[in-house]
Amino acid sequence: MLPTPSTTHVSFDAIYEPAEDSYLLLDTLSSASETAFLASHFPSPSTPSPLVLEVGVGSGVVLAFAAANAQTIFGRADVAFLGTDVNALAARAAAQTVRGAVAEQAEPRAAFLDVVEGDLTSCVKDGEVDVLVFNPPYVPTETLPAPLDAEAMASPEVFERDSKLLELSYAGGEDGMETTDRLLERLPGVLSARGVAYVLLCAQNKPEAVKERIRAWPAGWCAETVGSSGKKAGWEKLVIVRIWRG
Amino acid sequence: MKLLTLNFLTCARKTCKTNPAAFPLHPREAELEQIEAEINPLLIQNLLPRINWEVLKTISQELGLPSLPESAPDSEDFMTEEGEPTQTLKDLHTLLMEMNVQNGKLVCGSCEHEYAIKEGIANFLLPSHMV
Ligand SMILES: C[S@@+](CC[C@H](N)C(=O)[O-])C[C@H]1O[C@@H](n2cnc3c(N)ncnc32)[C@H](O)[C@@H]1O
Ligand SMILES: [Zn+2]
Numbered sequence: 001m002l003p004t005p006s007t008t009h010v011s012f013d014a015i016y017e018p019a020e021d022s023y024l025l026l027d028t029l030s031s032a033s034e035t036a037f038l039a040s041h042f043p044s045p046s047t048p049s050p051l052v053l054e055v056g057v058g059s060g061v062v063l064a065f066a067a068a069n070a071q072t073i074f075g076r077a078d079v080a081f082l083g084t085d086v087n088a089l090a091a092r093a094a095a096q097t098v099r100g101a102v103a104e105q106a107e108p109r110a111a112f113l114d115v116v117e118g119d120l121t122s123c124v125k126d127g128e129v130d131v132l133v134f135n136p137p138y139v140p141t142e143t144l145p146a147p148l149d150a151e152a153m154a155s156p157e158v159f160e161r162d163s164k165l166l167e168l169s170y171a172g173g174e175d176g177m178e179t180t181d182r183l184l185e186r187l188p189g190v191l192s193a194r195g196v197a198y199v200l201l202c203a204q205n206k207p208e209a210v211k212e213r214i215r216a217w218p219a220g221w222c223a224e225t226v227g228s229s230g231k232k233a234g235w236e237k238l239v240i241v242r243i244w245r246g
Numbered sequence: 247m248k249l250l251t252l253n254f255l256t257c258a259r260k261t262c263k264t265n266p267a268a269f270p271l272h273p274r275e276a277e278l279e280q281i282e283a284e285i286n287p288l289l290i291q292n293l294l295p296r297i298n299w300e301v302l303k304t305i306s307q308e309l310g311l312p313s314l315p316e317s318a319p320d321s322e323d324f325m326t327e328e329g330e331p332t333q334t335l336k337d338l339h340t341l342l343m344e345m346n347v348q349n350g351k352l353v354c355g356s357c358e359h360e361y362a363i364k365e366g367i368a369n370f371l372l373p374s375h376m377v
Contacts, residue, residue, distance in 0.1 A: 049292040051254060078289035082254065084370075091367050108286040111293075111343060113251045118370035119377070122258040123361075125269060128296075147371060 002030050002072060005064035005101035010093045014162040016058035016169035020229060021135050021200055021238055025062050028227030028240045029073055029133075029198065037242075039075030041196060042130065049078045049111075050130035051192075055120055055183060057083035058169060060094025062133060063115075064101035070110035074131075077108045083115035084123070086147040087165050091115045119147065120183050121190045129190050132197040136180045137172045140204050144173035176205050184210075187243060188217065197243040198226075207239050214243055222246040247368050250342040252305055253297055257354035258361075258370040260377065267356040270301045273309055274360070276350035285339045287331055291321040293342070306341065314341075 004026065007018060016022075028034055042050045054063040060083065066073055067081040081098065085091045095115040102112050116123060121132075145167045155161045172179055180199065187197055201207040211223040223243050230237030252270050262268035299318040306314050324335040331339075352361040352368060359376070362369050 045288060045292060047292075048295045049289055051296075078286060078292045080250070080289075080293065082251065086371065088367075088369070092365070095367065107284055108288065109284060111250070111286065111289055113254070114247050114366075114368070116247070116251075116255075116368045116370055118258060119372070122260075122372075122377075123255050123368075123370035125254050125256045126263065128254050146374070149371070149373065 002026075002065070002069045005061055005068060005097055007059045007061055007097055009096055010059045011089070012059075014165045015087065015090045015093055016166070018059055018061040022058075022061050024227055024229045024238055024240060025133065025135055025198065025200060026065050029062075029066055030069060031227065034226060034242075035073055035075070038073060038131070038196075041194065042074055042076065044076035044078070049080055050074060051128055052079060052081045052131040052133070053121065053124060053129045054081075054083045054133045056134060056136060056169075057085045057094035057115055058087075058090050058135075060090075060097030060115070062135065063094060064098040066133070067098055067110045067112050068101040068105050077110050080111040080113055082113045082124070084118045084120070085115065086117065086119055086168060088117050088153055089165065091117045120179070121186055124190060126189045127192050130192050130195050132187070132191060132195065134180070134183055134197070135200045136183065137168060137170050138176040138180065138200065138202045138205055139170045139172050140176040141171040141173055143171075144178050145171050172205075176202060177210075180205065184214065188219075188221075191245075193245065195244065199241050199243065201239050201241060203237055207241060211241060220246045247347045247363055247366055248343060249302070249305060249345050249347075250293070250297075252352075253301060257356060257359060258372055259354070259357055259359065262354055262356045265356040268354050270298075270305060271352035271354060271361065273305065273347055274351045274353050276309055276347045276363075278309060279346050279348045280340070280344050281346050283339075283343045285331055285336065287324055287335060290335060290339055290342065291324055294318065294321055297342075302341070311341070311345070
């Protein structure tokens with residue numbers, strides 16, 4: 001078992017607290033089958049350093065885990081890590097989480113670049129991301145909350161502001177898929193030719209249908225379930241789908 | 247924000263995605279800070295093929311940093327015969343991994359939108375009418 005990064009400095013009043021979904025991502029990324037896949041997909045040292053992007057970093061626990069354990073997960077330490085989140089407080093806290101976790105490692109250390117505030121992958125240059133990780137807001141809800149602008153972030157009604165930030169972390173709109181669908185739509189543009197994405201889905205997101213849709217994308221895409229947790233009446237509650245060009 | 251990060255970012259507006267002028271973003275009124283980091287020679291060597299040297303030259307110049315060589319260094323020149331990092335490698339490490347824009351703006355060369363950087367964190371969120 002690889003250690004879980006420390007998030008003791010993170011305020012969970014306004015930032016998603018690591019939960020079953022976060023831990024499923026940690027377990028999946030460090031599983032024997034995924035580490036074998038990643039090491040053979042990005043052979044070291046003959047190929048350029050991979051760029052890993054986590055969308056919606058929250059506390060930063062997943063990005064920090066991947067960066068601190070790059071040698072184990074990717075079979076190499078020359079990997080660069082980048083994160084985004086719509087929640088300005090999460091972006092700041094996550095940067096600290098990743099820096100702390102990487103600093104605890106022996107050299108050579110992976111490169112933590114930055115966490116930026118942004119919507120999904122909108123500020124990332126096309127064709128650069130080699131590994132994309134997303135634990136989205138996946139709970140089906142009536143409406144999709146709007147991101148908070150600078151004015152809303154500076155509001156003195158801190159309790160109200162924080163509950164809006166937390167709502168952004170789980171509320172997924174129709175089928176819980178509105179944000180995930182927007183990310184999936186951009187995947188073929190954002191990922192490099194060797195790019196791989198890990199996306200978490202819950203049962204209400206209809207993961208089998210999602211995978212079928214991805215397999216029907218032009219130019220041959222693969223989608224497989226590579227991690228799951230919480231069996232309920234024979235159904236997995238949460239799954240991690242790996243998406244890549246076949 | 248590290249200078250290396252700028253190699254991977256563009257303007258967040260949809261209409262700028264296909265415009266080459268939206269990359270790189272141009273730092274303005276930037277407050278730079280050097281934050282020391284351990285050198286990882288293999289990382290710099292394996293990142294080098296993905297770094298747009300013209301872009302790095304432009305950004306360094308815009309930040310008022312010493313001008314970079316005309317073309318990208320050869321990774322053969324990164325280690326001395328004794329296996330120690332050369333000045334070439336150390337300089338590149340400093341530029342890519344240690345130089346941080348702590349406060350300032352990033353300006354898109356296509357739409358001229360300005361993104362703020364505060365305490366090292368850049369904000370790419372757009373008002374809804376601009377997305
Ligand atoms: C379920 S939480 C996951 C947090 C963390 N990655 C983890 O696994 O513990 C979802 C995160 O996505 C962020 N988020 C929601 N919508 C987003 C968007 N459009 N762009 C970027 N991040 C978003 C939320 O602020 C929240 O931090
Ligand atoms: Zn622009």
